[in-house]
Amino acid sequence: MAARLLVVADDLTGGLDTGVQFARQGASVRVVIDTARDSDWTRAQAQVIVAVTHSRHMPPGEAYDAVYAAVSAGRDAGIRHFYKKTDSALRGNIGAELAAALRASGAKSLAFLPAYPAMRRVTAGGIHLIDGVPVAQSVFGRDPFDPVRESDVARLISSQTDMPVSTGMTAGCGIRVLDAQTDDDLIRAGHALDEADALTVTAGCAGFAGTLPHLLGLECAARPSVPGLGEGLLVVCGSMNPITLAQLKHAERYGFRRAHVAPGRPAAPPTDARWLMLDACGFDAEAHGLAMGEARRRVAERLAAVYGELSADGGRTALITGGDTLRACMDRIGCTQLEPFAELFPGVVLAKAFTARGERLVISKSGGFGKETLLQDLRMVIEGKQTEE
Missing domain, CATH: 3.40.980.20 (Four-carbon acid sugar kinase, nucleotide binding domain)
Structure with a gap:
């Protein structure tokens, strides 16, 4: 079975909460825990491979290299669609990793939709909000390991890359930040990107990932059943x-x-x-x-x-x-x-x-x-x- 989509995640829990968005709609998914140690990870037997780079706490340059290597390996293996999974609270090396994914994919532009409305994380006017509060003023601005200092998404990205960054569904090259406050907003954005043939490489968290199985034809009638969960x-x-x-x-x-x-x-x-x-x-x-x-x-x-x-x-x-x-x-x-x-x-x-x-x-x-x-x-x-x- 040849993989049709590569998801690149900067941490393992995030890789799983995004990978399950495809699995729950019937796609086969494998999460590779460490691409640096698993040389055959691109051969995983699944429609969707989630490659975890563990790059959230790396210096930006190292994070860039890790993501670039993962996407390049995916292209070499024949994968044609890529999703850069980012933290829904914008922690980590957002700008460096988006730039790496875009350059390695060979595409001209990358649409970034960081919203996750089901978790009350939305983007409005280019500002990312957690429970209605700008992310830098939320609990994530006080994260002991990786505090978020900027709520303006485009400005946060630009602090780590010189790649062009714009807001809205505009034509052109570089990284495009798109607002979304509801799941319907994410669905509409996905259809617009599909019509513009702009789904080669996209980015976001589990929120936008949930729209991709339908857009990329990864749905299946069979849904996995939940087994018994033990005795404690x-x-x-x-x-x-x-x-x-x-x-x-x-x-x-x-x-x-x-x-x-x-x-x-x-x-x-x-x-x-x-x-x-x-x-x-x-x-x-x-x-x-x-x-x-x-x-x-x-x-x-x-x-x-x-x-x-x-x-x-x-x-x-x-x-x-x-x-x-x-x-x-x-x-x-x-x-x-x-x-x-x-x-x-x-x-x-x-x-x-x-x-x-x-x-x-x-x-x-x-x-x-x-x-x-x-x-x-x-x-x-x-x-x-x-x-x-």
Whole structure:
């Protein structure tokens, strides 16, 4: 099976929440966890390949090179359509990576639609808004690892590239930023781009990705079914996002057990809890003399080590939040590719992880996604008291 679309994502959770937009409409999807280590990734047997470059926290020049290499490899493999997946809150190397995707694709222009209306993230007048607040003034402007300093999308892109940047559905070369405040806006933009033969390379998050299966003929009558989700939930939280922290606190009030797991804290968490949350909140990187990047890596590795121990019995389904932590956990079990097949709630993805010992189910989400009640809602799904959205 030859791939027809390559999605290039800067982090693993984002690759999954975008890949599932195609899977839920019947397309076959494979998420390649690390293109730098998987030399045969372009041969993945799927209509849609999601290549994860892990470039969100790289210097802009390195991020550019990683994306350029991925798109170039896709072209060499015969893929003709490309989607540069970006963070829905505009974190990361947005300008550098869009420029790399456009240049490597060989197209003249790239339409960028960063809106995700289902998650209350919209673009109006070129300004990106989170819950009605300019993104730089939202919680993402205070992100401890990658704060967003600019809400004007074109200006943010131009800070990392000298490629022409414009707003609106105008002809010409370079990067075009398009507004969208509703799903219908995204659909209309997609049809306009299709009519203009401008779908060779596009960019955005899971929001606009949801319009592409129909436009690119990737739909299928068969839809994947959701299997049973085990007998409990093991939450592995590597995110420090306030949205996720509120979810942990809410779940704790409703009977989840919570264990703090961090580098230098050898105490083992409880193993008999059916509903268990692991997190590294309270870990003080500065007190340990660690830079933020090194602290992020150590936290992810520590959480992954405990995940490997507690997930071996297969009794609980794991929910892993945070791209770095998800990557470390998959490395721990020897997984190099994932197959997303269901979206339990917006941005909350159920996937198969392929390992030498067989398949296992994994739920993932970005740290900035989900209602405060999310973990309790998932518990109700597992107990059969609520159906997924």
